[in-house]
Amino acid sequence: MRGMVYKALTIAGSDSGGGAGIQADLKTFHQLRVFGMSAITAVTAQNTLGVQGVYPLSVEAVERQIDSVAVDLSPHAVKTGMLFSQEMIELVAHKIKQYKWMSVVVDPVMIAKGGAPLLKQEAVEALQRHMLPLAYVLTPNIPEAEVLTNMRIETLEQRKEAAKKLHDMGVRYVVMKGGHGEGNELVDILYDGEQFYEWKSKRIDTKHTHGTGCTFAAAITAQLAKGKTIYEAVDVAKRFIQVAVEQTLQIGSGHGPTNHWAFHE
Numbered sequence: 010m011r012g013m014v015y016k017a018l019t020i021a022g023s024d025s026g027g028g029a030g031i032q033a034d035l036k037t038f039h040q041l042r043v044f045g046m047s048a049i050t051a052v053t054a055q056n057t058l059g060v061q062g063v064y065p066l067s068v069e070a071v072e073r074q075i076d077s078v079a080v081d082l083s084p085h086a087v088k089t090g091m092l093f094s095q096e097m098i099e100l101v102a103h104k105i106k107q108y109k110w111m112s113v114v115v116d117p118v119m120i121a122k123g124g125a126p127l128l129k130q131e132a133v134e135a136l137q138r139h140m141l142p143l144a145y146v147l148t149p150n151i152p153e154a155e156v157l158t159n160m161r162i163e164t165l166e167q168r169k170e171a172a173k174k175l176h177d178m179g180v181r182y183v184v185m186k187g188g189h190g191e192g193n194e195l196v197d198i199l200y201d202g203e204q205f206y207e208w209k210s211k212r213i214d215t216k217h218t219h220g221t222g223c224t225f226a227a228a229i230t231a232q233l234a235k236g237k238t239i240y241e242a243v244d245v246a247k248r249f250i251q252v253a254v255e256q257t258l259q260i261g262s263g264h265g266p267t268n269h270w271a272f273h274e
């Protein structure tokens with residue numbers, strides 16, 4: 010018997026190179042046995058060497074995609090990634106409220122690893138104002154947490170202080186990714202408003218980390234779609250990304266993608 014079909018929607022940008030964005034999200038959903046659906050906010054011309062072009066879709070085109078999925082396919086969880094502009098953020102926030110989506114994972118994508126901007130600078134305030142209060146889970150990396158809280162983050166204590174600030178800004182669960190921290194040990198933290206939880210792992214010495222943030226947040230989304238708790242979801246996401254970085258595919262001549270086939274439940 011097939012059993013229940015769990016469904017997740019990603020609202021994000023397309024990465025033609027297949028390692029990040031919509032493509033990473035859908036591959037991760039699929040590997041975790043969740044049916045993936047998408048609303049594309051922007052098309053990027055991108056590969057392992059960087060971002061060669063960014064082409065935002067119209068707000069109307071994104072609204073239509075979200076409506077098409079919502080009225081017929083009722084996702085169990087929703088993830089947002091590259092939203093690019095203030096108008097797009099306002100639209101997505103409006104749709105989340107309209108469809109009363111609760112299991113919403115907001116990955117506050119700002120800059121690709123190569124330095125290309127994926128969010129306009131003037132849209133940061135809209136992200137703070139409209140998306141944070143709707144986020145069941147927010148998954149900033151350290152530089153994104155710095156921008157959102159307007160504070161410098163160097164120590165673990167400062168990461169925790171920033172997580173508290175983000176919680177005060179309306180986020181239910183803050184999951185701060187530790188990839189940009191110092192040293193050989195990576196620490197991802199979760200703050201639930203009362204306590205901190207830590208996931209530690211060895212930093213794998215590789216240049217093939219393109220799409221780690223999207224993949225990690227997508228794994229959390231897939232687990233939430235299946236009804237798992239946030240603690241269980243982060244646990245699986247951490248194990249998913251660890252093996253995906255350990256067993257990279259070694260493709261492309263720059264920063265290659267992670268391996269979305271590596272993890273098995």
Ligand SMILES: Nc1ncnc2c1ncn2[C@@H]1O[C@H](COP(=O)(O)OP(=O)(O)O)[C@@H](O)[C@H]1O
Pocket residue numbers: 149150151186187188189195196197210211212213214215218220221222223225247250251254
């Ligand atoms: N070199 C690495 N080895 C193992 N895990 C990594 C490595 N780089 C990043 N990760 C993990 O990938 C996830 C995303 O991390 P991070 O790099 O902080 O996000 P982003 O890709 O959004 O910048 C986190 O769980 C982090 O611990």
Ligand SMILES: Cc1ncc(COP(=O)(O)OP(=O)(O)O)c(N)n1
Pocket residue numbers: 021022023024029030031053055090091118120121122123127218219220221222223224
């Ligand atoms: C279309 C698109 N969306 C998001 C990103 C950023 O993805 P991330 O997982 O943070 O990976 P890096 O770009 O940092 O390697 C992207 N690149 N493209």
